[in-house]
Amino acid sequence: MPLEFSYAISNITPSELLSQGQTLISPNLKFEFGFFSPSDKSKNQYVGIWYKGISPLTVVWVANRENPLAATDTSATLNIARSGNLELLDGNLNSLWSTNVVVPSNNSSIALLLDNGNLVLRDGISGENLWESFKHPGDTFLSGSVLGYNVKTGESFGLTSWRNESDPSPGSFSYAISHQDPPQAFIWINRSTPYWRSGPLDKSKYVGSPNMDRSYRSKYQLVEDFHNGTTYMYFMDWYNGSAVLKYYISSHGVLKSEVKQRGSNIWETEWQKPDTRCGLYGVCGPFGVCNISESPICKCLKGFEPKSYEEWSQGNWTGGCVRQTKLLCLQNATSSSSQGGKTDGFLKMGMTKLPDFYEYLDVEGVDDCQLWCLNNCSCLAYASAYGIGCLIWSTKSPLLDIQEFSSGGQDFFLRLANAELGEDISKKKIISLATISAGAMLLGIIVLICFCRWRANQNVNKSKKAAKHLISLVKPPDNPRNVLQFSTQLQEPQLPFFDFDTILAATNYFSISNKLGEGGFGTVYKGKLQDGREIAVKRLSSSSGQGIEEFKNETILISKLQHRNLVRLMGCCIENEEKLLIYEFMPNKSLDTFIFDARKREQLKWGTRFNIIHCVARGLVYLHRDSFLRIIHRDLKVSNILLDEDMNPKISDFGLARIFQRSLDEANTHRVVGTLGYMSPEYAMSGVFSEKSDVFSFGILILEIISGRKNTSFYYDEHHRSLVSYAWQLWSECRAMELVDEAILGDLCSSSEDHAEDRPTMPDVVLMLSNETHCPNPIQPVFTVQSSPRPQMPSSTCSVDEATISLVEGR
Structure with missing residues (x-):
């Protein structure tokens, strides 16, 4: 923190020094220079530059990084020494830092803080900058x-x-x-x-x-x-x-x-940067390539195999890969003849981060780059990078630190033996014949499609006439709304596609001022369409775990789901590497912005919280049982519960959702995804998920809504491992009301269990919330999933009256 009660000076001269309680301020009032402590508990103080008027203190440069002042030293000063240098002296006049340059005019130098945050020592006669912080x-x-x-x-x-x-x-x-x-x-x-x-x-x-x-x-x-x-x-x-x-x-x-x-x-x-594990240098070792959207993230380049299969199977990829088939130019005459003299070739790899240890080659174009590499046996690979030109990689160093992207990147050409490329003359002949045959077939198919389309148009015209006649028979003549509703039902719903330029204009080119939030799959921006409708645009990050599959998954899922407690998808947009989802705008943002805010939580009285719990439960029942698809959300949490203008909740973010077959009760996945603290034990530890996985997350959600405390706030608590553990202790000691947020009035009945069979289904939950029913006593959480039969837990020492209380609210 800068010293309090400071006042500003314009510069430091031989006759005017800078002491504690003073600061040097840039003319545009953007930067400030003086004495500061990094924190209130720090035993040291420093001299540095920070942004003026920004809280918390944001320091951009420090002079005496390696020689701090004692926090108790109040007599330290910055002055122009006899040598003409800017010098920091402690209370005992010991020099702790100096600009340490040759000053031609010892008595004329001055220190200034410029508008760009550059501290300069300037010759007062010539105006020449003798020293500047930008060079240090x-x-x-x-x-x-x-x-x-x-x-x-x-x-x-x-x-x-x-x-x-x-x-x-x-x-x-x-x-x-x-x-x-x-x-x-x-x-x-x-x-x-x-x-x-x-x-x-x-x-x-x-x-x-x-x-x-x-x-x-x-x-x-x-x-x-x-x-x-x-x-x-x-x-x-x-x-x-x-x-x-x-x-x-x-x-x-x-x-x-x-x-x-x-x-x-x-x-x-x-x-x-780095923003993913693939960003760490050489994580996959020599001749390995990293792709963050695959599991495991590392694989060998084509034509290579792991140097150590044992290490590779253990997730240690740093040993990298070795070539399977030797290049022709590296073989001796005997081995060359065994290959029939087939020349090496190049495999194109698109959308890559180019490997390290490249060399620039000054040649005319792409063809010359390839030819040079092919004619030089030491050349392992080449790339013609736009904005640069020809880059080549030689046998002097391995191909290291390669990444594959879902979009962007560069084309990279890897040298391989002909056998690895899998091409020969006979195959080329087969391909040529297949191409000719396919061309003839394609011509016939085009003719057939044209004929079928003509017939289809005739049938469509007949269907439209029949539909108009049917509407005229069904609709009341004085109610045009029925016409629109009925005609809509006759058509299959389609998801609108938005133009990318429209979204750019609506979000002010994805301005940070329009940013609503950021998650693991990308950033969400507020937008306003030309017709005045407000939207929320989810801009998927190409470096996130959500690729094309998750995008398709979320788009298809939400476009087919219609429920008042699920967020409505209005459309999508695909433009090169851009993948955008356009949702209805929820003005009150997400539930966590209220429930975990000391001031805003006062707005959430028990009636509002009960309604949120009830509506989320109804939304889950729809997903699990009532929709024509059986869907497991897998990432239910407070930040994925959005609130409309009336504080009604809607479940959002279906990028991780999975569709279940109706005949299955549970399934297993090799890729465990979700948010720690909300994942059920059997899913987090074994990858087994079912609708009971969402029930566990819903239980955590209820506890957070009731208590106003984050489940993750207990991760470093020495007494409790989670909010579930804390709630269990309070319940078993007959102190359950201590869990309740002070802003809530009323009695609650909730439970949360580790074993899937101990949890109710979502219809059961809705029934509990909607009607008078008996809430079963909770079973003590054990916080692990046991493969052996569950031991009987001792009964609780706290006697609980199982009589129910009904809450009647006006509609």
């Missing part, structure tokens, strides 16, 4: 500064993380631009071990990264000046004062781009 970056990259290097002077500008949030001393992680052609960005551990790699940089983006295609517009620009020996990256601030942009490396090694809108105290994450 900390953990934050500001607009106007650069990251890169100068090969002639040996200068290098990179970021270094803090040790932790309360200690700005240099941490383990650093971010820098590599000395390659073309360069790429790295996050390093201890400046020696790569942790994350961007892929090669063209002038404005990371080539071989998702979502960065030819149309991608980046804030970041790369400048290479070979004459002066400089390579550096800078970024442009597009917000023009409407927001503050911050680009930094965290103490955990995550590179983040964050923005804070004017008037807000929340930093919103634009993007971060």
